[in-house]
Amino acid sequence: MRNDDAASTSATRPRAPRSAYVLTAVVGLAACAALAGITVHFGGTPVADRPMHLALSMVVYAPVAFAVAWFLFVARHTAVPEPHAEDGVERGWLERATSAAFLDLLTVLGLALAVLAIGQVDLDATTLLLVVVPAAMADVAVRYLVLRRRES
């Protein structure tokens, strides 16, 4: 019996043409610069500080810009669709991770609401969302990784 447990599938994965990677880099960089430019222009940044703010904004937008460009130009060549993805173990892991994370979110938000109401604390909605949304995403990611480690 062939041992596939340690075998890599990279040899059989389709590859994108070089032009796709070039397009990803160019479009990603352009999107990154455009978003940073818009942020700096409409953000009321003093002219003297604009170059630094532009550079910092580009660093912040770069992961998203390049990820979207990758999805648009490279993933269309390399992603292999699974005809029955709904039957896969990964779908089950994701569903269990998201439902458990949702319960965590309800619990934490409920407790937070109680604490804030009793303490009569006023909290800015943007600040709250800035904490809650990444925490919820991290919760799903961690739960997914734990399930994958335990059940793979």
Place this chain on the structure above:
Amino acid sequence: MRNSIAALRAEHGWSQAHLAGLLGVSRQTMISIERGRFDPSLPLAFRLARTFERPIEDLFSPDTDGEEPGRSCTVDP
């Protein structure tokens, strides 16, 4: 559930990746099924049976751990 997927796959000389490709699922799904850590959905179980040309009962059998005494899956003739 217990299953005999790994043994049947070996009989056919198929890799996990090949069998996963035939069934339209990921290799990770096949690994988890063979290790008994993931019970396939009914459609996937029937596709497995069809692929191996065996009745589904030949591929899967229930775990007997924790079963109440006196309860059995067999039917008296």
